[in-house]
Amino acid sequence: RRTVVIDCDPGTDDAVALWLAMASPEIDLRLVTVAGGNVGLDLTLANARAVTGLAGRPVPVVGGARRPILGEYRSETNVHAVNGIGGITLPEGPPAAPGIAADAIRALLRDAAPGEVTLIGLGPATNLALALAPEPELFSRVREIVLMTGAWGEGNWTPSAEFNAASDPEALAMVLATGLPVSLVTLDLTAQALVTPEVIANLREAGSSRCLATACDVLAAIPRSKRFNGRGTPLHDPCAVALVLWPELFTCREVSVTVECGEGPGRGRTHVDRWNRTGRQPHVTLAETLDAPTFFSRLGARLATLP
Ligand code: BDR
Ligand code: CA
Numbered sequence: 001r002r003t004v005v006i007d008c009d010p011g012t013d014d015a016v017a018l019w020l021a022m023a024s025p026e027i028d029l030r031l032v033t034v035a036g037g038n039v040g041l042d043l044t045l046a047n048a049r050a051v052t053g054l055a056g057r058p059v060p061v062v063g064g065a066r067r068p069i070l071g072e073y074r075s076e077t078n079v080h081a082v083n084g085i086g087g088i089t090l091p092e093g094p095p096a097a098p099g100i101a102a103d104a105i106r107a108l109l110r111d112a113a114p115g116e117v118t119l120i121g122l123g124p125a126t127n128l129a130l131a132l133a134p135e136p137e138l139f140s141r142v143r144e145i146v147l148m149t150g151a152w153g154e155g156n157w158t159p160s161a162e163f164n165a166a167s168d169p170e171a172l173a174m175v176l177a178t179g180l181p182v183s184l185v186t187l188d189l190t191a192q193a194l195v196t197p198e199v200i201a202n203l204r205e206a207g208s209s210r211c212l213a214t215a216c217d218v219l220a221a222i223p224r225s226k227r228f229n230g231r232g233t234p235l236h237d238p239c240a241v242a243l244v245l246w247p248e249l250f251t252c253r254e255v256s257v258t259v260e261c262g263e264g265p266g267r268g269r270t271h272v273d274r275w276n277r278t279g280r281q282p283h284v285t286l287a288e289t290l291d292a293p294t295f296f297s298r299l300g301a302r303l304a305t306l307p
Contacts, residue, residue, distance in 0.1 A: 026245055039076075117143060144180070152270070184272075272286060
């Protein structure tokens with residue numbers, strides 16, 4: 001079993017990612033940390049508590065960054081609705097655990113064995129950056145950092161930048177600068193995990209659990225993307241959890257990645273050097289292709305095991 005921390009901003013797809021992690025015996029989810037992202041921190045924290053509560057798996061949920069390290073906080077309510085979770089009302093979850101996300105992550109690392117902890121980042125990288133920066137001695141406890149962020153092709157927040165990367169480019173740069181092994185799930189990968197009405201219908205068929213039904217309601221509430229001619233919407237964050245669970249469904253390549261931190265139209269752009277044009281030493285494992293039908297069928301089977 002892998003010791004896992006999920007840092008997130010639920011978020012419709014974050015919610016499904018949390019349910020997938022909690023439904024998976026391979027993952028020992030020890031901590032959920034939350035940042036303001038898709039919606040403000042008060043809502044993302046309430047959503048994370050509600051999502052973990054619905055799954056009936058006790059896990060500490062700790063709030064963290066309300067805003068990026070530099071710059072302004074901006075929400076993404078077009079996709080996730082004003083409550084961050086597709087307008088679906090979930091029963092109130094257990095209270096948040098005390099403390100601040102970055103401290104909670106460091107405390108967990110301090111108690112961990114060398115190479116034990118997998119950090120999965122599904123929102124702006126602020127909490128992870130603030131956790132890792134002050135205590136490089138703790139880096140040895142990290143097995144890998146798996147991030148849903150960035151794009152090698154076009155962005156979804158600006159023409160060139162993906163939402164999580166654009167929300168806090170400095171934080172992402174800090175996480176990349178740790179030199180820890182990073183696995184990256186970008187928009188180019190998640191475009192292959194398109195949630196269409198047929199995908200939702202198949203998921204509903206997978207079982208009768210309340211979490212599965214709620215996940216399907218949440219997915220059905222997301223507006224279908226213009227970019228995919230209204231066929232569906234990519235299921236971003238669960239792909240990062242799937243990369244931990246089922247690496248055999250992905251093909252990957254070693255690359256170097258830098259993130260643009262300047263002001264200007266490229267802010268938050270990830271430069272993904274897939275062909276080693278820079279000559280930089282690759283330090284990121286980039287997920288490039290996904291066996292989406294198997295992913296969706298395993299996702300349904302897992303969510304069906306929750307209450
Ligand atoms: C990412 O941004 C958020 O809107 C999603 O939850 C996902 O983490 C995709 O760009
Ligand atoms: Ca997210």
